[in-house]
Amino acid sequence: MNKHDPALTTRLDIQRLNPSLVAAAAKLPTATLHEAAKKIGALPSAIKPVAPHFRCAGSALTVHSPGGDNLWLHRALDVAMPGDVMVVFANGAHEHGYWGEIMTTMAKVKGLAGLVIDGCVRDGVLLSDIGFPVFSRGLCIQGTGKDFGAIGWINHPVTMGNVVVHAGDLIVGDTDGVVAIPQARVAEVVSSGERREAEEAAILRRLEAGETTLSVYGWH
Numbered sequence: 001m002n003k004h005d006p007a008l009t010t011r012l013d014i015q016r017l018n019p020s021l022v023a024a025a026a027k028l029p030t031a032t033l034h035e036a037a038k039k040i041g042a043l044p045s046a047i048k049p050v051a052p053h054f055r056c057a058g059s060a061l062t063v064h065s066p067g068g069d070n071l072w073l074h075r076a077l078d079v080a081m082p083g084d085v086m087v088v089f090a091n092g093a094h095e096h097g098y099w100g101e102i103m104t105t106m107a108k109v110k111g112l113a114g115l116v117i118d119g120c121v122r123d124g125v126l127l128s129d130i131g132f133p134v135f136s137r138g139l140c141i142q143g144t145g146k147d148f149g150a151i152g153w154i155n156h157p158v159t160m161g162n163v164v165v166h167a168g169d170l171i172v173g174d175t176d177g178v179v180a181i182p183q184a185r186v187a188e189v190v191s192s193g194e195r196r197e198a199e200e201a202a203i204l205r206r207l208e209a210g211e212t213t214l215s216v217y218g219w220h
Contacts (some may be wrong), residue, residue: 006075011155014167019083022113022170022184026057028193029171030179033183034203037185038191043178044161046137047118051128052175055137056114058085060169060180062098064153070144071153077103079154082111088160091120095153097122098138098188108132109212116171116178135173135196174214 025033034042049055061084065072068090076086086107090098099115100123102213107115108160112134116134126135129189155167162178165171170189181189205214 001080004151005164006072006152006154007122008073009153009156010079011150011167012079014059014061014155015183016083016168017170017183017186022059022083024190025170025172025181025186025195026055026173028190028197030174032193032196033172033181033189034179036196037189038177041163041179041181042161043116043163043180044118046135047135047160047178049118049134049173049175050121050139052126054114054133055174056085056116056133056171057170058083058113058133060085060087060164060165060167060171062153062155062158062167063088064156064158065090065098066147066150066152067194068096068144070096070146070152071146071148071150072096072154073103075152076112076154077106077112080107080110082114083118084112085114085173086112087158087160087165087171088115088117088119089160090117093141094119094123094137095140096142096144097119098144099134099136101126102134104130104134114171114173116173128161128163130146133173135178
């Protein structure tokens, strides 16, 4: 069997976000971050939390995996750092359970912040019980292979929907979905998002006092 050397397509020297920026971003809804970034970064709406209470925020560790194979996810787990959110593109092959109880347990022990996969996972009840945030297209019991000759990529750009995610980008997930913000714009977007939340809080107070949305926004 011809084996591919994973070191050839794995980058380890990525720049991660300042933890204080991640902590600030974690307080903001994904929709707010998307709007604050001028409507960019929304990953496919089919990707949702496996359990409603799941929320994650961290630096992207990107994985481009061959379809129907999860060996590269195991390899990414091996090089992941605390606070990383693993972002997996599975080559468009959604109908496989790429991730389950065993990988979730390892990810939680290593201190990862979450998993976002453009594909399915399995062991849904167990994932909820373990409490490690997983965002996927759904649940699927169909298994995966492990082809040691197949080429994948770790910490290279991946495309999910119309969004290109680079290693080190900000990833935030909540009940509504997942947003990716380019690393160079994170500070600006978080600051804008905080202002937006404050402005919306003021608008809510006006609405609670009896004003209408047409008057608040001047849409008459």
